[in-house]
Amino acid sequence: MQSGLVLENASFRYGTIWVLLETSLRVSPGETLLLTGENGVGKSTLLYLLGGLLPATSGRVLLDGQAPSVTRPSELVRHGVRRGFVFQHGGLLANLTALDNVLLALRYHADVLGLDDAGVAQRGREALRDLRVAQSDFHTLPAYLSFGVRQRVALARALAIDPNFVFLDDPDQGLDEATRQIVLDLLVRLRDERRITLVLTTTDPEVIARLGVRVLELNQGRLTSMQRA
């Protein structure tokens, strides 16, 4: 079994537009990979593809040897593939509070994760506190939270499940400086810990420079390696 993230001769198209053309890629376990490219080139789509949220038009994606396109999401978790995904916009369940958003996956997989009710609650609260979400926001619906807090809740949700893969779509976009620094510090910490395979899209040179990891640029369906910052 090949661990980490593997893309095998994968292509993807929206209608007649090819976003990715027969591309192979390997991201080792614990590695951090940056994807960049111009606006509209398909970075987010590629991230969804790598995260197994979109099926490839041809070729395949493997996460720790499991193909998410043919395996049920809950089966992936049972096979030890735990993903966290932070979307550019949205993604938080609108009818659940910030805390319940974080607790949902923990409750759903409590038996697989070996957590009891108290353990679920504790891990959810810790995840929010780690991202410096104020206690007063725990029981607030996402619609009543600021964009920055929503993104931090989304990050907390992604990390609470103790993932082995995390995908972040432009995680620093639209954030104020203080929140941006919290997110960047977290990314640097995750990069250094090398416990999680991290893939993120960005167009921000500062993020590229600060992380100093492998950078791939998407252009006309092709991924090309950029020099490390």
Place this chain on the structure above:
Amino acid sequence: MRSTVPYDPRVSRTPEQRFVGRLGRDAIERYRRARALLGTLGSAVLAVRTPGVAARRVIRRVLLMQIFYTGFEAVPLIGTVSVLLGATIVIQTELMVPAADSALIGKVMIAVVLRELAPLITAIVVAGRSGTAIATELGNMKVSSEILALTSLGIDPPRFIVLPRLIAAVVSVLVLMVYFAATALAGTALMGVVIANIGLGAFQSGLSGALTIYDLGLFLVKGVGLGAIVGWLCCHYGLEVKSSPTEVPQMASRAVVRSLLGCVAYNTLATALFYWTVGQSLR
């Protein structure tokens, strides 16, 4: 040498070929839609067998909430509609047959209210009230990447989203049908006493004379089928929304219209089969 120019089937086609091509494309599109429609139901039904004790607890909670919204909150509306409809039927029966006896009114009530109106009106109310809500909610979830977020967290959308709504619609329609029938009969009895001057005892014996064991079967078949149609179609069209908010009201409207058509067709089919199989013994 092989041409490198991509093959374009539209070049140099006769009108006949174009017509056949269009027919083929239509057929493929219809096949794709039918497959997606059956896929929504099939994946939800198969999800029942997915392992996971903790997941089952979470889904049970979602199911209870859906039953509350779909069933419990519809009680006042169903009650009002059924009492008024029951009263209307007595008035109409009295107009047509001025000396209508209790046996006739009982027979009309069983045939019209219990076998036809209770299932159909209940399904229509549930489709109009909760079906729209289901399709709109799921459509909005698609637009705001909530369904993708659930998938990324290892939560199966057919199990977490479709299955509880499907079961809730079936349970709610069944329970509301019983409530509809009970309150409609109460409305009828009240109006019968007031305008047709029939005694409550006579009305009751008229009802029990017309009621058969087959009615229970028909009631169940209609309740389960109509509830499943509403839950299934409203979930399916809600999840058919792609990424634009403008698609949400379009799909919500389509979900309700198709659900209503499906319910009317299913109700007619079930009635026809009922009379075909046991109709002779009821005359």
